[in-house]
Amino acid sequence: MTQGTVFNKEEIKIVLFEGISQAAVEVFGQAGYTNVELLPKAVDRETLLAKLSGAHMIGIRSRTQLKQEILEHEAASRLMAVGCFCIGTNQVNLPVAATRGVPVFNAPHSNTRSVAELVIGHTIMMMRKVFPNSMAAHRKQWNKSAAGCYEVRGKTIGIIGYGHIGSQVSVLAEAMGMKVIYYDVLTKLPLGNATQVTSMQELLKTADVVSLHVPATPETKEMMGAEEIALMREGSYLINASRGNVVVVDALAEAIRSEKLLGAAVDVFPKEPASNTEAFESPLVGLESVILTPHIGGSTQEAQRNIGREVAGKLINYCTHGSTIGAVNFPGVNLTHSPNTIRLLHIHHNRPGVLQKINDVVGDHAINVLGQYLRTTEDIGFVVLDIDAAHGREKVSVIRDQLSEVPGTIRTRKLVSDEEGDHTILE
Numbered sequence: 001m002t003q004g005t006v007f008n009k010e011e012i013k014i015v016l017f018e019g020i021s022q023a024a025v026e027v028f029g030q031a032g033y034t035n036v037e038l039l040p041k042a043v044d045r046e047t048l049l050a051k052l053s054g055a056h057m058i059g060i061r062s063r064t065q066l067k068q069e070i071l072e073h074e075a076a077s078r079l080m081a082v083g084c085f086c087i088g089t090n091q092v093n094l095p096v097a098a099t100r101g102v103p104v105f106n107a108p109h110s111n112t113r114s115v116a117e118l119v120i121g122h123t124i125m126m127m128r129k130v131f132p133n134s135m136a137a138h139r140k141q142w143n144k145s146a147a148g149c150y151e152v153r154g155k156t157i158g159i160i161g162y163g164h165i166g167s168q169v170s171v172l173a174e175a176m177g178m179k180v181i182y183y184d185v186l187t188k189l190p191l192g193n194a195t196q197v198t199s200m201q202e203l204l205k206t207a208d209v210v211s212l213h214v215p216a217t218p219e220t221k222e223m224m225g226a227e228e229i230a231l232m233r234e235g236s237y238l239i240n241a242s243r244g245n246v247v248v249v250d251a252l253a254e255a256i257r258s259e260k261l262l263g264a265a266v267d268v269f270p271k272e273p274a275s276n277t278e279a280f281e282s283p284l285v286g287l288e289s290v291i292l293t294p295h296i297g298g299s300t301q302e303a304q305r306n307i308g309r310e311v312a313g314k315l316i317n318y319c320t321h322g323s324t325i326g327a328v329n330f331p332g333v334n335l336t337h338s339p340n341t342i343r344l345l346h347i348h349h350n351r352p353g354v355l356q357k358i359n360d361v362v363g364d365h366a367i368n369v370l371g372q373y374l375r376t377t378e379d380i381g382f383v384v385l386d387i388d389a390a391h392g393r394e395k396v397s398v399i400r401d402q403l404s405e406v407p408g409t410i411r412t413r414k415l416v417s418d419e420e421g422d423h424t425i426l427e
Ligand SMILES: NC(=O)c1ccc[n+]([C@@H]2O[C@H](COP(=O)([O-])OP(=O)(O)OC[C@H]3O[C@@H](n4cnc5c(N)ncnc54)[C@H](O)[C@@H]3O)[C@@H](O)[C@H]2O)c1
Pocket: 087, 088, 108, 111, 112, 115, 160, 161, 162, 163, 164, 165, 166, 183, 184, 185, 186, 188, 213, 214, 215, 216, 217, 219, 220, 241, 242, 243, 267, 268, 295, 296, 297, 298, 299
């Protein structure tokens, strides 16, 4: 019999890695989740496993790699949900997390303005050679010269990936008098006077500044290599604040050395140091017309605070109510507090016949089902049963045990609510 262990909210162990904003801790605390450990940076594998041990929910940013081996490790056996306190979720093996019954949440919007602002800053700094001149001034050299320096006004920026960030870069660039063209695999509504072009080649041949804003996918891996850079205009510029492996860095370094490109600004790298104490290595190091920033596109107080609140809220909603809205690897079910209800969550492999078996189990008991929800993705099925606590309280543990034995079951959870509030029962 798998009766499950009762955990009140203050016993739910939450570990937040990588200097996640204190705002997240506050949001957890306001919701009654007070057992939160906040670690200032990413940790090595051994520490990660030690911290994972017994943790119900964790929060990470882009440095912590949750690979298959980690997710399937005994230390992660209690792990119920993961929050990526950022946009990117490529650091998590999402299919493995899903088949472990672990939804992964992120913050798709909260840092996008910060990235767009940095890109605009990079554009001006790059085209005015601000950093080489500033570094020279720090060495007491006075390089007053207009050579190789340009206004952005009237220049064309070509945005590859016109999503949340690309479209904001578009608006800000246009406000500075730039012409905007963009390429996206989807047809996207142009903002202002921006124009969508039909091929990446056309964009590369036309733009004075190319800015990359695509997600990390197999299609975007190394999408800017030597061939693509060769198509760019002589003396143009490249910005990458998306993901490191979108650009072939050796090809970019070569284009800078040969002065095919007058400059570049790079915020993300194929290999990034795991902590601020590890040395940063890149073929771009030492090329003074390249602005190098340490993956800080989203690193502003405003963005981190908003992300902290957003992702903590999603984790709370999942833990307290079973709501998976906003999960990137899980069927989305929007659930809120339902008084005097016992809520059973059944996460299973999406294969024919599971729902029927669940209904058979429920049908064998004289209980009042107040609500039933089903959502599936290709691989995962998620069924939620709201059972009237007035009649079902004694029977629910037996029902849960029987549901746990339905072939294809990944995980079950039981959430009990009453007028005073919710508490959580986990496997
Ligand atoms: N530097 C940072 O600190 C930082 C911060 C946040 C996000 N990011 C990264 O920025 C990137 C963009 O984020 P977003 O929030 O704008 O994403 P988004 O999903 O809103 O937009 C991405 C756009 O790219 C398009 N796209 C996908 N594949 C494409 C392809 N092969 N060719 C052309 N277009 C393609 C999509 O249709 C979409 O419109 C992501 O890689 C994200 O991880 C970086």
